[in-house]
Amino acid sequence: EVQLVESGGGLVQPGGSLRLSCAASGFTFASYAMSWVRQAPGKGPEWVSAINSGGGSTTYADSVKGRFTISRDNAKNTLYLQMNSLKPEDTAVYYCAASRVVRVTTTPRLYDYWGQGTQVTVSS
Secondary structure (H helix, E strand, O other), X not given: OOEEEEEOOEEEOOOOOEEEEEEXXXXXXXXXXXXXXXXXXXXXXXXXXXXXXXOOOEEEOOOOXXXXXXXXXXXXXXXXEEEOOOOHHHOEEEEEEXXXXXXXXXXXXXXXXXXXXXXXXXXX
16 A cells, blocks of 8 residues: 655744654655645645656745755655745645656645645744
């Protein structure tokens, strides 16, 4: 059974940091590009970041560039998102998603697998 399980979300003050994790199982993690997509309350989904299968190439949405860092550990089948200098507008449910090629989109059918999401709330 394929599973993507996000963790690490929570409540943090503006300016704070969080590290999200996405543990993968049931498929060959190292063969897939991975992305983070978020959805804020009452808004549509927003693509956040992506990393290629080997981890050597990353890309970010302008809204998080310079503050967020995506990485992966293929030996541990785990994807990460280090989030620094968090802002209230970063509040959202964060999802990880797997695809055969790097995707810069929120279109669900273009990803092979999705996690269930983890809530990030940035508030004082």
